[in-house]
Amino acid sequence: MRHLPVPDPGLPDHRSPRRYLVWIARTQLRALLGGIAFGIVWMVSQALMPAVIGRAIDQGITAKDVPALCAWAGVLLVLGVAQAISGVMRHRFAVFNWLAAAYRTVQVISRQATRLGGTLPKRLTTGEVVSVGIADVAYVGDAMDIAARGVGAIAAIVVVAGIMLAASPPLGLIVVIGVPLIIVAVAPLLRPLHHRQVRHRELTGELNTRAADIVAGLRVLRGIGGEQVFAARYRKESQSVRRAGVEVAKAESMLNGAEVLLPGLLVVLVTWLGARFAVQGRISVGQLVAFYGYAVFLIEPMRTLGEAADKITKAHVAAARVVRILAMEPEFPDEGTQVPLAPAELADPRSGLVVRPGRFTAIAAADPVDAQTIADRLGRYAEVGAGSGQEAGYGGIPLAEVADVRRRILVAVNEDRLFSGLLRDELTGERGEGGLDDALYAACAQDIVDEVGLDSQVAEAGREFSGGERQRLRLARALAADPEVLVLVEPTSAVDAHTEARIADRLAKARSGRTTVVCTTSPLVLDRADHVVYVEDGVVVAEGVHADLLRTAPAYAATVTREERAE
Numbered sequence: 001m002r003h004l005p006v007p008d009p010g011l012p013d014h015r016s017p018r019r020y021l022v023w024i025a026r027t028q029l030r031a032l033l034g035g036i037a038f039g040i041v042w043m044v045s046q047a048l049m050p051a052v053i054g055r056a057i058d059q060g061i062t063a064k065d066v067p068a069l070c071a072w073a074g075v076l077l078v079l080g081v082a083q084a085i086s087g088v089m090r091h092r093f094a095v096f097n098w099l100a101a102a103y104r105t106v107q108v109i110s111r112q113a114t115r116l117g118g119t120l121p122k123r124l125t126t127g128e129v130v131s132v133g134i135a136d137v138a139y140v141g142d143a144m145d146i147a148a149r150g151v152g153a154i155a156a157i158v159v160v161a162g163i164m165l166a167a168s169p170p171l172g173l174i175v176v177i178g179v180p181l182i183i184v185a186v187a188p189l190l191r192p193l194h195h196r197q198v199r200h201r202e203l204t205g206e207l208n209t210r211a212a213d214i215v216a217g218l219r220v221l222r223g224i225g226g227e228q229v230f231a232a233r234y235r236k237e238s239q240s241v242r243r244a245g246v247e248v249a250k251a252e253s254m255l256n257g258a259e260v261l262l263p264g265l266l267v268v269l270v271t272w273l274g275a276r277f278a279v280q281g282r283i284s285v286g287q288l289v290a291f292y293g294y295a296v297f298l299i300e301p302m303r304t305l306g307e308a309a310d311k312i313t314k315a316h317v318a319a320a321r322v323v324r325i326l327a328m329e330p331e332f333p334d335e336g337t338q339v340p341l342a343p344a345e346l347a348d349p350r351s352g353l354v355v356r357p358g359r360f361t362a363i364a365a366a367d368p369v370d371a372q373t374i375a376d377r378l379g380r381y382a383e384v385g386a387g388s389g390q391e392a393g394y395g396g397i398p399l400a401e402v403a404d405v406r407r408r409i410l411v412a413v414n415e416d417r418l419f420s421g422l423l424r425d426e427l428t429g430e431r432g433e434g435g436l437d438d439a440l441y442a443a444c445a446q447d448i449v450d451e452v453g454l455d456s457q458v459a460e461a462g463r464e465f466s467g468g469e470r471q472r473l474r475l476a477r478a479l480a481a482d483p484e485v486l487v488l489v490e491p492t493s494a495v496d497a498h499t500e501a502r503i504a505d506r507l508a509k510a511r512s513g514r515t516t517v518v519c520t521t522s523p524l525v526l527d528r529a530d531h532v533v534y535v536e537d538g539v540v541v542a543e544g545v546h547a548d549l550l551r552t553a554p555a556y557a558a559t560v561t562r563e564e565r566a567e
Contacts (some may be wrong), residue, residue, distance in 0.1 A: 002031075004096075004099050004100055004103050004106055005103035005104065006100075006103075007220055007491070008105065008106075008107050009104045009111070009362060010027055010029075010104075010108075011106035012024075012059075012108045012326055013144045014323045014326035014327050015214050015315075015323075016323065017316050017320040017322075017323055018316070018319075020322060020323050020326075021140070021143060021316070021319050023528050024104060024105070024143075024144065025144065025147070026139060026407075027100075027104060027147070028097060028101065028104075028144070028306030030149060031093055031097055031100065032097055032144065032148075033094050034089075034099055034146035035090055035093030035094055035096075035147065036148050036151045036152070037090040038086045038087075038093060038145060038148065038398075038456050039086075039090045039094075039147075039148030039149050039151055039152030040151060040152045040155045041082060041083075041090075041152075042086040042087045042090050042230055043155060043301060044152070044156055044159050045079045045080075045082045045083040045086065045151035046079075046083055046156065046158040046297060046300075047159045047160050047163075047294075047297065047301075047403070048079055048159070049076060049079055049080075049293070049296060049297075050289070050290040050291075050292075050294050051074050051081060051163050052072055052076045052289050052291025052304075053072075053076065053286075053289060053290060053293060054284075054286035054287050054288075054290030054291075055290075055295075055465070056068075056069055056072035056073060056076070056176045056286070056498050057284075057285060057317055058125035058284050058285065058286030059286075060072055060073075062217035062286065065497055071282065071493055076127040090148050090149070090242055091419075093148060094145045094149070094495060094505060095145075095147050095380075095517060097141075097143065097144040097145055097147070098144055098145040098283075098346035098476065099139035099141065099246050100141060100144070101137075101140050101141045101144040102137045102138060102141035103363070105137045105140050105141075106133065106137050107324060108322075108326065109132060109133065109137075109322060109325055109326070109430075112326050112328070113129070113325075114165070114198060115330060116330050116332060118331075118376070118381060119328065119329075119330045119331045120141075120325075120328070120332075123323075123328055125307065129151070129325075129392060131204050131321070132318075132321050132322060134323065135204070135318070136319075136322060137318070138316075138318075138323050138399060139311070139314040139315045139317070140315050140318050140319060140322065141227075141267055142311040142314065142315060143311055143314075144450045145311075146304075146307060146308045146311045146312070147308075149304050149307075149308070150305065150307075150308035151306050152301075152304075153247070153300075153301035153304040154231070154299055154305070156297075156301045157175070157179055157298065157301050160175060160294050160513060160517070161176045161179070162292065163290075163294075164194060164294060166270075167283065167287055167290075167291075167331045168277060168282065168283055169274065169293070170277075171260035171270060171273060171274060171277070171291060174269060174273065175266070175270065175294075175298070178266045178269070179266075179298075181300065182262040182263060182266065182302060183416070184517045185258065185262055186255065186258050186259065186262065186306060186309065186465075189251065189254050189255045189258060193248070193251035193252060193255060193313060194325065196247045196248045196250075196251050199244050199247075199420060200241070200244040200245055200247070200248050202514070203237070203240050203241045203244050203387075204241055208239050214228055222261035222441075224498065228562035230465045241423035243366075243415070247362045250398075252310070252443050254501040255306060255310060256306070256311075258306070259303045259306035259545035260299075260303070262302075263298060263299045263302040263303065264299065265320055266295070266302075267295040267296060267298065268483055269293070269525055270291060270292075270295040270298075271291070271292055271295050273289050274292060274295075275288065284410060290487060291337070298492065303426050304538075306432070315457035321502060325559075327380075328329065328501055330471075331401070332381065334401040334407055334553055335400075336389065336397075336403045336404075337400070337401070337403050338397045338399060338401045338402055338403060339402075340394050340395025340396070340397055340402060341395055341405050342395075342406075343357030343358060343554070344355070344357055344394050344395030344396075344484075345357060345395065346378060346392070346393075346394050346409070346485055346515065346517075347393050347394075347397075348377050348378055348392045349390050349391070349392070350375055350377065350390045350392075350538070351374050351377075351535060351538055351539055351540055352539050352540040353374060353378075353533055353535075355378070355485075355515060355517055356515075356531065357515050357526070358513050358514065358515060358550070359515065359516075359519070359530040359531055360508050360511060360516045360527035360529050360530045360531070360535070361509075361515075361516065361517050361529060361532075361533065362517075362518045362519075362520060362525060362526050362531070362532045362546075363375075363517060363518070363520075363532075363533055363535060364520065364521050364526060364532060364533070364534050364556060364560065365517045365519070365534070365556065365559075366533070366534075366535065366537075366559050367534040367536075367537075368521070370535050370536075370537070370538045371489065371519035371520075372413070372519065373520070373533060373538065374490050374491055374535065374538075375413070375487050375517070375519050377392045377409030378392055378409065378411065378485075378487050378517065379409050379410070379487055380392065380399040380400070380405055380406075380409070381411065382445065393411065394408070394485070400517050407483065408483060408484045409483060409484065409485040409487065410478060410481055410483035410485070411487040411489070412474060412475070412477075412478035412485065412486070412487070412488050412489065412491065413489040413490075414471060414474070414489065414490060414491075414493065414494070415460050415463075416474050418458055418461060418462030418465075418470060418473060418474070419458070420457070420458055420459055421457070422448070422454070422455055422456070422458070423453070423454050423455070423456050423457075423458050424454035424474075425453065425478065426438075426458050426473075427440075427454075427473065427476055427477050427480055428480060434478075434557070435479075435482055436478055437452050438479075439476045439477075439480035440476050441506060441510075441511070442476070442507055442509070442510035443472045443473070443475040443479060443503065443506075443507075444495075444499050444506070445472040445473055445475070445476045446504050447471065448465070448469050448473060452566070458466070467494040468494040468495045468496070468499070470494075471491065471492070471493070471494040471495060472495065472499075472503075474491075475488070475491050475503070479507075479511075480509055482514075484514070484515065485515040485516075485517070486511060486514065486516050486517070487516070487517045487518075487519070488516070488517070488518045488519065488520075489517075489519045490520055491503070491507075491518065492504070492520065492522055492524075493518070493520075493522075493526060497524065499526045500522060500524050503525075504522075504525045504527070504528045505528060507525075507526045508530075509528075523546070526546040527546045527547070527559065529545075529546065530545075531543065531544075531545070532544060532545060532546050532549055534549060534553055534555070534556040534559070536555065541553075541555070542555075542556055546560075
């Protein structure tokens, strides 16, 4: 029993679409060769049947030799059994090869998406990722699926051509020359099909992105009455996709028509010449029947070759999109090797911020964007040029050189998403449930869990929860991770004042002795902080405790009281 997906998909060759497809084929080479072997037996057994029928007619019926007729009937039965068994096995291998290629592609893309993190949505739209995950992986699988039948078709054509050349060189030459000519005639139809498929994929990706944006902002759109405007835009873009799909269908219909017409003409020619040769006595009646059988049979392998060309073309287009994702590099790869000595200070020289270890530090900024920018630098999601002396550092080591910086420093923002799946897995991930109860308590999220249960299914983006509930669940997830440094950006902006006060009290206790940074202008949170820094124009201009800053820093007091008035 072979299990899919495999535990480790391996390292893909993403230097080009062709190399990626070759890599996929190599990773499942045994199954691919098995499918090809059964595909050859399946096709060749069919290719031999007309010859056996012809011999049965000549040596059995025409010669009135019953034993010979029975012998050839037995051979025909053996071929039929071989065809049936090999057909079943070929199909089993084909399904496995399709699934293995599709699953492996999904695995390497998922792994790369995890590696890229926030880089992926900046480089690629949601719709393009969806198109790759749904359509393109299937086309890659199709290429592996068609391999068995494609090679079998080639083997059958070679066998038929050999038999016909031995029986009648003129008819054999017609097949030997005609098949390559048909392939050459069909080839020019593949280029426009390729270009139209690429255009259709691009438009489909853009439409999926539009749909994702509309669904994500549906509540807002309803609130401002913008549903009709975006519906009109979606309708317009969907019509563009439809027109591109029609163009692809036109190219495919031309290809499919050629796959039927050209082999049909070859069948007519072979049948006509075979009948003339039989009348002239150059071939026997049995050979005429066999040649007619060959002419009809050749339609199937030649259509299979056309299908193979179509699927391989689609797979090449799909592989190009997969390779594009695999070739991306994170903006800030985690390649550091140095381990800071505890206790370690976190510093941002550009703003003048120094976060002392084990303390609850709050950043209040006149412009919230400045606080967000500082948080990005502290988590190494944004940085200044290396060697400038302005890079953020941890324990005196530039963040670019710190080992496992993403595990050591966790930045949680309100743009973080809840993913679909069990709520328990969403909150704990691979860390287990140790400390989850404390995290839920500190984030005031126990009531949410009590209502729905940890084993409840979370919809994509946590749509079933309100904004405040999602924010508390995200906070609980960040606290449960228990990093060395936790940076929170406006963690209480969507909750009421009563809940905010409880979170502020519990957060300070939950992170006691651990380095915590909160970007906020909420007086309830600022009052619980061990240390508060006030930022103007991206630079720290005042610091101390909340009560002292209210008296000594008028700009700070104005910012904080503005927040109180807003509440």
